[in-house]
Amino acid sequence: MGLTTRENYRLFLYLKTFGIIALGALLAGWGIFWLFPAELGENYSTIMASMRGIRKVLYWKVALLYAAVGLPCIPAIVALHLFYSHRIAGPIYRLGVEAGKISQGYLCGNIKFRAKDNLTDMADSLCRVATHYQDSINAIRKSLAAIESQSQRVVNLSQQDKDEPELRQASEEIASNIKNIEHSLMAIRT
Numbered sequence: 001m002g003l004t005t006r007e008n009y010r011l012f013l014y015l016k017t018f019g020i021i022a023l024g025a026l027l028a029g030w031g032i033f034w035l036f037p038a039e040l041g042e043n044y045s046t047i048m049a050s051m052r053g054i055r056k057v058l059y060w061k062v063a064l065l066y067a068a069v070g071l072p073c074i075p076a077i078v079a080l081h082l083f084y085s086h087r088i089a090g091p092i093y094r095l096g097v098e099a100g101k102i103s104q105g106y107l108c109g110n111i112k113f114r115a116k117d118n119l120t121d122m123a124d125s126l127c128r129v130a131t132h133y134q135d136s137i138n139a140i141r142k143s144l145a146a147i148e149s150q151s152q153r154v155v156n157l158s159q160q161d162k163d164e165p166e167l168r169q170a171s172e173e174i175a176s177n178i179k180n181i182e183h184s185l186m187a188i189r190t
Contacts, residue, residue: 009118013084017077024073031065091119098126107134132187139184143177150174 035058040050091113098111107130111123154170 009084009087013081016080020073020076020080024069028066028069031069032062035061035065087116087118090114091117091123095119095122095126098123098130102126102130102133107131107137136184136187140181143180143184147174147177147181150177 036054037050041047094111094113101108111127113120113123150170150173154167154174157167157170
């Protein structure tokens with residue numbers, strides 16, 4: 001799974017939005033049905049007179065009905081989208097805070113999400129990055145400590161006028177630890 005939200009996140013958002021719109025259309029249709037008179041009249045002239053009366057008020061009644069139905073639907077859709085965007089905005093904020101801590105050198109990688117939050121795989125990736133960097137830094141510190149002790153050994157050997165093989169061995173150990181540091185730094189860059 002890549003850097004995505006939870007499975008079917010968009011589908012649920014689209015279906016719920018469609019449900020709100022369909023409910024609004026259903027209520028508007030039901031209202032229009034009840035706006036029309038049940039009987040238009042008994043003869044042709046009364047039916048035509050009723051139709052003229054309906055035409056005069058039909059547009060405004062339908063417009064008012066759609067406005068009355070649309071006004072609650074729009075805030076419902078806005079609230080739904082805010083609710084769903086909050087499931088991404090909150091985790092993104094927490095990821096940003098944690099990335100800021102990592103950039104400051106705090107490599108704990110402890111990101112807390114709520115159970116229904118999305119982007120958990122991004123949090124896991126950021127925690128893995130922090131752990132990888134922490135391991136690399138620990139390896140560098142270990143190699144630096146070894147270099148420090150080996151360079152002290154070289155100083156002691158040179159002061160004691162020891163043989164060349166012992167100095168060569170200590171120098172090779174220092175070079176080996178320098179290579180370890182170089183590999184750790186290369187791992188951090190990639």
